[in-house]
Amino acid sequence: MGVVYGPVLSWRFGSSLGIDLISGSKVCTFDCIYCQLGRTVLKVSKPGDFKNYVKAENVVKELEDFINKIDFNSVDVVTFSGSGEPTLNPELGKIVEHVKDIVGEKPLVILTNSSLFYLRKVREALSKIDIVSAKLDAGDEKAFKIINRSYLEKLSINKVIGYIKEFKSIYDGKLMIQTMFLNTTLGFTNSEGEHFEKLIDAYLKIEPDVIQVDTPYRPGGEKFVKPVSIEKLKNIGDVLANYFPRDNIWVFGLHDKSRKKIVWKRKEHKSIILDTLKRRPLRLVDIANLLNVSSEEAYKIVEQLKKDELIKEKILQGEVYYIIAHFH
Ligand code: SF4
Structure with missing residues (x-):
C-alpha cells in the first residue's frame, strides 16, 4: 500500500495530495467517536512509541514516483494525514524538509489532532508547514472525554487549548481550527448549549486564522454518532460571525474549494x-x-x-x- 494517495477533492483545501505518515493499521493518541478509520488499533502516547512509522526515504521515493504520474498543476496542496496522527511520526521534521524540496512552492498542510503540541520537536516540525489544521472538538473536559477518548492521561482540554495558543504565538503560517460538530443518540451534542459555549471561549483564547465548522458525514465512526444538518452548521457559522470575521469561518456545505479537475499522466x-x-x-x-x-x-x-x-x-x-x- 502506497503512502502517497489521492489527490482527494477537499472542501477545505481543494485538490489535496495526501501523504500518510503512519500507514498500515491506524495509530493514534485519540480514539474519536466519529473516526472514519474505525476504532484505534495501536494506542500510543508519543512519537516513536511504534516501530512501523513511514521513513523519510520512503516518502521521498514514493512522492517522486507519484509526481511523474500526475499533472502537478492539478494539485492545490500537499497534505500530511492518513491512518492516524501524523505528528506521531518521529521523522516528521526531516520529512517536511524533503517534501518541500520536491514540491517547491506548493503549500503544505497538516491535519493534526493537537495532542502533541506540548512537544518541542513536534512544534518545530509544525512551524515549517504552511497550514496547520488543528482539531478541537471540545472546550471543556466532559466533551473532550466523550468525543476524543484520549490515551494521554495527563492531557486535559485546557492544556490542549493552552498549547495551541502558545504555538500560534510563534507560528508564521496559517493556524486553522477544525471542529466536528455532532449529535449522539445518547443525547450529547457539542453544537449547542454549554459545550458549544465552551468551544466559543476556546476559539476566543486561541484566535485562529480560520475556524472550520465541520461534521462527521462519512461512515466509520460509532453507531451512536450522528452528523448535524447543514442548516445547523450554517447557524453555528452565523453565531461565530459575531466574534470572528465571516471570511475566517469555513462552513462545510457553504465553503467549497473542491472544484478542480485532476489530470493524470498515467492512470493506475x-x-x-x-x-x-x-x-x-x-x-x-x-x-x-x-x-x-x-x-x-x-x-x-x-x-x-x-x-x-x-x-x-x-x-x-x-x-x-x-x-x-x-x-x-
Ligand atoms: S484524531 Fe483523527 S485519526 Fe485519531 S481517532 Fe481522532 S479522527 Fe481518528
Whole structure:
C-alpha cells in the first residue's frame, strides 16, 4: 500500500495530495467517536512509541514516483494525514524538509489532532508547514472525554487549548481550527448549549486564522454518532460571525474549494482507488472526480473491484460509500 494517495477533492483545501505518515493499521493518541478509520488499533502516547512509522526515504521515493504520474498543476496542496496522527511520526521534521524540496512552492498542510503540541520537536516540525489544521472538538473536559477518548492521561482540554495558543504565538503560517460538530443518540451534542459555549471561549483564547465548522458525514465512526444538518452548521457559522470575521469561518456545505479537475499522466485506477480508500471512504462521485472519469466509467471500475472482493459498500445517511473490504 502506497503512502502517497489521492489527490482527494477537499472542501477545505481543494485538490489535496495526501501523504500518510503512519500507514498500515491506524495509530493514534485519540480514539474519536466519529473516526472514519474505525476504532484505534495501536494506542500510543508519543512519537516513536511504534516501530512501523513511514521513513523519510520512503516518502521521498514514493512522492517522486507519484509526481511523474500526475499533472502537478492539478494539485492545490500537499497534505500530511492518513491512518492516524501524523505528528506521531518521529521523522516528521526531516520529512517536511524533503517534501518541500520536491514540491517547491506548493503549500503544505497538516491535519493534526493537537495532542502533541506540548512537544518541542513536534512544534518545530509544525512551524515549517504552511497550514496547520488543528482539531478541537471540545472546550471543556466532559466533551473532550466523550468525543476524543484520549490515551494521554495527563492531557486535559485546557492544556490542549493552552498549547495551541502558545504555538500560534510563534507560528508564521496559517493556524486553522477544525471542529466536528455532532449529535449522539445518547443525547450529547457539542453544537449547542454549554459545550458549544465552551468551544466559543476556546476559539476566543486561541484566535485562529480560520475556524472550520465541520461534521462527521462519512461512515466509520460509532453507531451512536450522528452528523448535524447543514442548516445547523450554517447557524453555528452565523453565531461565530459575531466574534470572528465571516471570511475566517469555513462552513462545510457553504465553503467549497473542491472544484478542480485532476489530470493524470498515467492512470493506475486500481492502486489510486485502493490507496485512497484505505484512508477515507468515498462515494461514486468522489471516485469519478479522483480518476477524472465519467460516473459510468467509475461505476464499471467499482463493480470490478467489488467483484474481486477488494472493496465493499457501506450506507450512511442514505448515501452509498465504498470502503476497503475487511477494513472495519
Ligand atoms: S479522527 Fe483523527 S484524531 Fe481522532 S481517532 Fe481518528 S485519526 Fe485519531
